[in-house]
Every structure is written in structure tokens, then in C-alpha cells.
Amino acid sequence: MEVSGVEEQEKNTNTATENDDKQEEVVEEAAESVEVLDKDDTDEANDSDADSELQSKIKALQAEKEELYQKLLRVQAEYDNFKKRTVKEREAALKYQSQDLIQELLPALDNFERALQVEKTEATASIIDGISMVYKQIKDALASQGAEEITAVGEEFDPNVHHAVMQIEAEDKPSNIVVEELQKGYKLKDRVIRPAMVKVNK
Numbered sequence: 001m002e003v004s005g006v007e008e009q010e011k012n013t014n015t016a017t018e019n020d021d022k023q024e025e026v027v028e029e030a031a032e033s034v035e036v037l038d039k040d041d042t043d044e045a046n047d048s049d050a051d052s053e054l055q056s057k058i059k060a061l062q063a064e065k066e067e068l069y070q071k072l073l074r075v076q077a078e079y080d081n082f083k084k085r086t087v088k089e090r091e092a093a094l095k096y097q098s099q100d101l102i103q104e105l106l107p108a109l110d111n112f113e114r115a116l117q118v119e120k121t122e123a124t125a126s127i128i129d130g131i132s133m134v135y136k137q138i139k140d141a142l143a144s145q146g147a148e149e150i151t152a153v154g155e156e157f158d159p160n161v162h163h164a165v166m167q168i169e170a171e172d173k174p175s176n177i178v179v180e181e182l183q184k185g186y187k188l189k190d191r192v193i194r195p196a197m198v199k200v201n202k
Contacts (some may be wrong), residue, residue, distance in 0.1 A: 056080060098145040099188050106194060109138060113184070142186075150185035152178045152196040153200040173201045194196060 017051045112135040120128050157164060157176050165182060173179055178198045185196030 033150070096188055096191060097145075098147075099191070099193055102142055102145065102147050102186065102188060103193055105138060105142065109135070109142075110183065112138070146189040147186055147193075149186055150196045152181040152185065152198050154178065157198070157200045160194055161187070161195055162198045162200075164200045165197055166199040167202050168199060170201050175201060177201050 112131060115131050116128065116135065118124060118128065152162060155162075155178050157178055162178060162185070168179060170179060178196075179199070179201050180199040181196055183197035183201060185192070187193050
């Protein structure tokens with residue numbers, strides 16, 4: 001009977017030990033579960049931070065792309081304007097390329113006109129004819145380049161093509177009409193290179 005009591009006591013001890021082992025296993029499993037949960041929470045937090053950082057980078061790149069696109073549009077517009085301006089300047093240069101030469105020749109034309117106003121006599125006839133011939137040649141050359149005289153006498157005064165240096169009061173003439181041309185004016189195609197110097201009726 002005593003042996004049976006000892007065996008029962010040992011059995012109870014073994015059962016207690018097994019229970020303790022099971023409790024330890026449960027505790028360990030719980031601890032592992034907590035660690036896994038903590039790790040999952042940490043991973044989720046890290047993923048959230050990474051997503052937020054990625055979104056910030058995407059927004060920054062989109063803003064940079066938009067800024068570069070706007071700059072590209074401005075550069076393209078400036079280049080188009082530059083091309084148009086260059087074409088216009090080239091066309092103007094070709095159109096008015098003889099302007100400087102014509103302006104240099106105008107004083108010579110004025111002198112020819114004054115010389116031709118001299119009274120023609122037998123002594124001066126041949127000289128005046130020669131001057132007239134040269135004068136006509138120069139005018140023809142200028143006309144071939146697009147230069148033409150500005151009409152003045154009898155025209156209404158136009159400040160764009162006429163330069164009034166004197167005014168008179170003539171009752172027999174309309175008001176604001178050019179009554180006399182003191183110096184010829186010239187245009188090169190559609191550009192005034194020298195306005196006509198005129199006398200205007202008030």
C-alpha cells in the first residue's frame with residue numbers, strides 16, 4: 001500500500017511537471033504571437049511611411065515635370081517669335097537694301113535740279129543738256145530700285161509725307177493744301193525716306 005502511494009505521488013509530480021511544461025509552451029507561443037503582431041504592426045508602419053515618402057516623391061516629380069513643360073513652351077514660343085522676326089528683318093533688308101545708297105544720292109539730285117533751273121542760252125545749252133541726261137539716268141536708276149517722288153503741289157497736306165516749313169494765306173486756294181514744293185520728297189516702295197519740304201495754305 002505504501003508503494004502505491006509513492007507511485008501516485010510520483011504520478012502527480014509528473015503530471016504537475018507536464019502541466020508546467022505545457023504552460024511554458026503556451027507562454028512561449030503567446031510571446032511569439034505578440035512578437036509576430038508587433039513585427040506586423042512595425043512592417044505596416046514602415047510600409048505606410050514608405051508609401052507616404054513615395055507619394056511625396058511622385059508629387060515633387062510631377063511638379064518638376066510641369067515646370068519643365070512650361071519652360072519648354074516658353075522657349076518654343078520665343079523661338080517661333082525669333083524665327084518670325086528674323087524672316088521679317090531679312091525681307092525688310094532685301095526690300096530696302098538700296099535705301100542708304102538712295103539717301104546718299106538725293107543731295108546730288110537736288111543739285112542737278114538747281115543746275116537745270118539755270119536759264120538756257122546758246123552758251124549753256126550743251127552743258128544743260130548733258131546735266132539733264134545724267135539727271136534722267138540717275139532718276140531712272142533710282143526708280144528701278146523702287147524709289148519714287150512724293151507728289152506735293154495741289155495735294156492735301158499729309159504730315160506722313162510732307163514737311164511744312166512755311167504757311168501762307170491765299171483766299172483763292174483751299175485750306176490745308178500744298179501750294180509750293182521747296183524740296184522733293186522720296187519714297188522707297190512703301191517707306192518714306194525723305195518727306196517733301198512744302199509751303200502750305202492755312
